Amino acid sequence: MTTQAAQSEQPLLSVQNLKIRIQMDNGEMKAVDGVDFEIHKGKTLGLVGESGCGKSLTSRAIISINPKECETSGSIVYRSDNEASLKKLDLLSLNPTSKQIRSIRGRKIAMIFQEPMTAFSPMYTIGNQIMEAIQIHRTKNKKEAKKIALEMLAKVGISDQEKRFDQYPHEFSGGMRQRAMISMALSCNPEILIADEPTTALDVTIQAQVLELMRSLQAELGMAILLVTHDLGIIAQMCDEVAVMYLGKIVEQAPVKEIFYNPKHPYTKGLLKSMPRLGGDKSKRLDSIEGSVPMPINMPPMCGFYERCKDRIEGVCNTQAVPKTRISDQHSVRCFLYSEQREGESQ
């Protein structure tokens, strides 16, 4: 993990008050309810939370590829570091099928997905699908595009690139497919790589190799990474900064060390406790957080974690929206335990 200069530098991408609402039969689901974070050059931000907490929707909203049922609002400001024309651009303001957003997708902000098998179309060779992005963003000439693609395949550690280039997704193993996915994403050397649970579908050994590959590529190409996962182990290994999400909100955000050694929010603590420890007592059952994630539909203003929180304060946590409290300049938490003002004065 490379430690970087202080936050004073301009962030590559700053997400402010992102809200995603989905019209369901029985009301309006607030999948993402006011999320703010920033992505900095060369740094990795981890977005962690149980499935269904809105982390995937948040990551996909950046390049607005969420399905049409999602009504997205708020602002995602992108300040390109290496392209003059894109000094300051609110991605959400762009029309999802417009030329502008398309020039950013894959070229400036790339994405890799959880299920490599279904992410690739079975009908076309891996080479064809990789070249596609290159031919849109970098060069129209086929030979040149193929050369770049082969380079990328080599860079991600795939051997015998010539043969592999003409093979189909079903002829690749799980790990190799994910590597091909990464090579595709990075083929136009984007500034930001969004990785939506990149290794969940892989077994542990391959997982480590892929993560190691991502770290080395980050070091070499200097792109920022937004890593979406539910696996705290990966967070520890990869991320510089972590944002814990619960029920569409970021409940705690801090540098990775702070989260692991000085967790504040009861949910974060619960998550950490349920992680298997090296040398832990094997006979004892891992304790898990009681209850399950409620559906964020027509939720009254209260803390989402209230039902399952051991340290909840009756009358406070379940009566009003929880404001965000800043513990230190890099560490903030959304919980009344740490908020001085209890009766609703939000910061």
Added chain:
Amino acid sequence: MRTMPVFRRQKTEAPQPVKIKDANYSSQWRLIYLRFKKHKLARISLFILAFLYLIALFAQFIAPYGLQSYDSKYVNAPPMGFRFVDAAGKFHIKPFVYELQSTRDPETMRKIFVSNTEKRYSLQFFVKGEPYKFLGLIPTSTHLLGVEQPGRIFLLGTDGMGRDLFSRIILGSQISLSIPLVGVAISFVLGLIIGGISGYFGGWLDSIIQRIIEIIRSFPTLPLWMALSAAIPPRIPVVTMYLYIVIIFAFIGWTDLARVVRGKFIALKNEDYVIAAKIAGVGNTKIIVKHLLPGFISYLVVATTLAIPGMILGETAMSFLGLGIRSPATSWGVLLQEAQKIENVALYPWKLIPLGIVILTVLTYNFLGDGLRDAADPYKK
């Protein structure tokens, strides 16, 4: 398809079961039902179909007249509705209908129908009429609606022999709504199994089945029907005959579905999850049913709903050979066949109403299929 298993009720191994509070974890079918309910059009279609089948069930009771109510006085009469206000402007609570008198235009010999405003016949319910067996069991002769004797009510007009078209449509629905489904089901099952085996096992079994399919497809059906029409005993009940035809249709019709199922199976059989199931020792049939079939439920649903119109109308092509439904029994196909004369299109257009009914049925089946297709598709958010 992959994520479908996720919804499956988790078999928890833990000693004390985790308390499941709300409906987040429900069985796959319940989920499909939930999403199906969301599908407005499919719900309406389901309602219409249920209504049609209800009428078909109580056809004899609902239809005011029977199949053999020939009446030369009312040949090719236009539809007539109920009235509330009579010629003198007086309003009547009970809707009524005038006595229909028919004369012949001396020059064109066309039947002219004039309502005689003096005689009024009011609507009656549970009126006495053609004897029949209610649900095939209880002999009775009460009909749902009718008019005072000797008045006649032809809601949708009459056909070339003076029979009430409204009654014939309803009575025809008994056959046209039931038997074609048998045919569709048979060809569906055959196509699925044979196509599946051919696609799944491949190799010599596949080529044999493909050759059999080719032989069946190049069968000339016409001589078959002619041989059948000569061989069928005349007194055979209409329904059984129609059943034979539909079964034969099914035995010839399944090849299309089999071809597609084979194509799909070949494509899906090397999917990881299928191989995983194989390794886990799951039996072949279970793999086909549990894993492969859900893979293209949408095509199956669409193909089934598409086969229905073909089956409903199938027997009309045979009627000129003396096969198919023979008078006095009737079906929608027969009604359409009878309407197929220039004079009907030109002079008696109401005889085309059965066409509207068949289209309605086909529409509802297809929208129902649409609803099912969407509900069963896990990827649809």
Added chain:
Amino acid sequence: MVLLHHKQQANGKIKFGGVHLKRNRFIIMLLVILSVVLAACTNNAGPAQVKDSPKPSTKVEEAPVTPTDAKEAPMLAKLVTAGTLPPLEERLPVQADVKIEEVVDEIGQYGGDWKMPWSGPGDKWGVGQPTEEALFRFNKTGDKVEPNVAKSYEVNADSTVFTIHLREGMKWSDGVPFTADDVLFYWEHMLTKETFGKKIYDAYYSVDPVTGDKALAEVKKVDAYTFTVTHKYPSVQFLERVAIDNKWFFAPAHFHKTILPEFVGDDKTLEITKQWGYEDPKVFLVETGYYFWLHSQIPTLRAWVAKTDPNSDQFIMERNPYFWKTDAEGKQLPYIDRIVATKIQDPSQKTLGTLAGDYNLLTFDSKEFTVLKENEKKGDYRIIPWTQPAWSSAGIQLNQTTEDPKLRKLFQDIRFREALSIGVNRVEISEIVSNGLAEPVQASVPEGVIGYQEGWSKQWADYNPERANQILDELGLSKRDKNNFRTYEDGSDLTLTVIESSTDSAAFLELLKKYYEDMGLKTNLKVVDQGTHFDMKYANQVPMTTENISVANVAFRPDTLVPLRVITPWFGHYGLYSSSGGKEGVKPEGDVALILEYWDKIKASKSVDEINQLSNEIVKLHQKNQWVIGYAGPTPVLIVASNNVRNIPTDAVWADEYRSLGQGHPSQFFIKQ
């Protein structure tokens, strides 16, 4: 093209995936324009070609208005000036021998096409009968024959020697003279040698009044235009019977000499057969010998000569330049230039084509009357009903020799037939089956036809179900099975089976089944294809069927009333007994045997009155026994003619013997320009 809207982002911001309503209206508007354009181009293509004066390149362009005194069609006048055709005088027979054809309304104009629908070469008689030119043809009233191809004839006292004179200077359609040699050739080398698949016709035999054995006539040539036919025994109706059986008693000798095996040898004939595209010489000789009018290569005496291949979609016959008839003003007939027979495959096309004016002269069954009458003005045509000598338009024939002995006894019992007759409401049948056109009467010889019997049409014609049931009980059919159907006395099952070869009479049979079953007689209806029905009739397996009797004069054509061979369902295998000379079939007794006796007397009778008297006896026997039950009287055949098609008689009789439309002498039909 529909998908292109994705690209335009012109009006309105499309939310991702979902499309604003504005965009939808754009698509629907696009579609509407498209369909309007499509309809427009079909629309203006339609009327742009004004219906009645299409200008296709091939049609002979209209000659200037023909001067009234021009004696030949402009089409031929052009060929005469071009020298490819000899002048009119050389083409017509000598002045005295030209046949003057009286016109029905007025002297006609030349030109135009007779457009008719036909269903291909199988429908050969549809074109064959109207264009036929027989040696002798039936006169207007249909009781006597008049010379047609023949100029005149003399008969000796005891009707054994017939001298027939031909027309001097008359020529075949290829210009070769037509002489007595052509008659002799036909007699010696074709008819007696049975080269065209037909046995020697009955008409050419005379019957010894005493022994009944038959003797073939002799034909001798007197001079180039006269020949005699000598019978051993008197054959009073020889000319009428020739006009029925053989009709044309001549053949183009010069043509047949080039193809008959007798002249060119079998292998040459085989070679010619192959050239014409046939496989089997026998079939080839039938096609050229009997159905010659379909082939352009064969010379004919008819008013129109075949031009195109009968198997193509349009069969065309053009006027015969050497046609030997003229109208009273000496103008060479026929007036109409061409017959254009367009192929159709479904009866609805005949109706639609008539409404749209695609066909200008054709015939319909009375069922289509209402549709045709309603569109008479719009279609600019008129409907001319011709009466038919049919006994009924809806009826049933009970096979008197049906296989099942119990059923045969029942069918032969006159009371059973009476019950079947009075148990059916004829008014209802007439209203539904014939739209009220047919009279609700019994099957009987209609008024104005030879053999009409007063009051016959009322016999058993009333509707009296009680009386019918009473008769059936008297016949011992009182027992009923569980579904209330009558059984024989011994309780065995009684079923009436009606076997049909088409679904045309489906409505009539449905009603009949209702009435019969109301009387307790279980009735089954079965439809089989034509071929099977024919075989079943031969094998005596058709108990009942719905064929109608239609005969102009039993003396001329006995097949429907006298069991001479297996053809008419009611006498079934009695016919086989006669045709097999008593070896097979069922021996007729009672009145049926009596009919056969009368027929033998007719064949050997000496005078026309004797023949008419005996024919009347046969018809009376039919009246007495009523083997054929009719439920609706005969309906007219409808001749539909465009209003510009003139000279069509309005009061003629439509019968096979009078060659259907031929009775109106089509060569004098004309199209008013």
Added chain:
Amino acid sequence: MLQYILKRILLVIPVVLFISFIVFYIIQLPPGDYVSNYSAKMSAAGDVMTPVEMDEMRANLGLDRPIYEQYFVWMKKIVTKGDFGFSFNYNKPVTAVIKQYMGLTLVVSLVTMVFHYVVAIPIGIYTAVKQYTAGDYFFSGLSFIGMATPNFLLAIILMYLSYTWFGDPLLGLFSSEYVNAPWSMDKVLDLMKHMVIPVIVIGLASTADLIRIMRGQMLDELNKPNVVTARAKGLSEFKILFKYPTRAALNPIVSTFGWSLSSIFTGATITAIVLNLPLQGPVMYNALLGQDMYLAGSWLLFMALLTVLGTLISDILLAWLDPKIRTEFRGN
């Protein structure tokens, strides 16, 4: 792949031969034969044939010999002399009859088939992409009407409407004056005008199935993750739609594509009869009805060949279209 195709082509010959025998047997199945049909028609027209004449005709046409003998004679003639036998009805060699109707049949069938695929696939895609919008209902409704209305009824209604509005019911393929006229611009225009109703009748009915199938398949593919990946790469909606979901959706359509080969040559039979189109379908229909043995037999042999080849073509297309199957072949 090539070796697989060769094996399949070799297999075609025995299959077609086997089918030809079954077909030959089935044509004879109904009671009676061509001669009884022929004599029935003749007696309706007044010339009655005696049983003796009928037997003589049967001997002439070789119908009195046992079926397998007739079959071998026929098959031998085909193999040795390429002579497909003789049509009794048309009194012409079978090949001549087929040639006569082949031209127009191809024109009509190809036009309707092109209409079928060119219209149905885009509409299928459109109704999938725009599911539950006015466009979707409009096209689905249209295709249902086409599917639910029997061809013969739709044809008559359209002809009658064309008669009432345009005065010409557009019977057959040419107006009466063009039937025998040599080909000219007018004749082609006239043909086009007459093609409108058949294309609508055959097109509307047959496109309905394809639209529904295409729509169902597209709905499946549109929500697949690989579409999201493509979008994440910055492809335009248009390009995504036609490259990924469409290609995958074509799988079921391709697997029955081969069989439309035989329908090209017959065209819709019943519709052709009702619209009076001089096509191959009705000719064969009547041949079967009248048991015109060699004509029907040869034609069905030709159809069997097309069906078998059609299956082969479909298999090849299936392999070419779906890489998984292709690799399976390359594998074994």
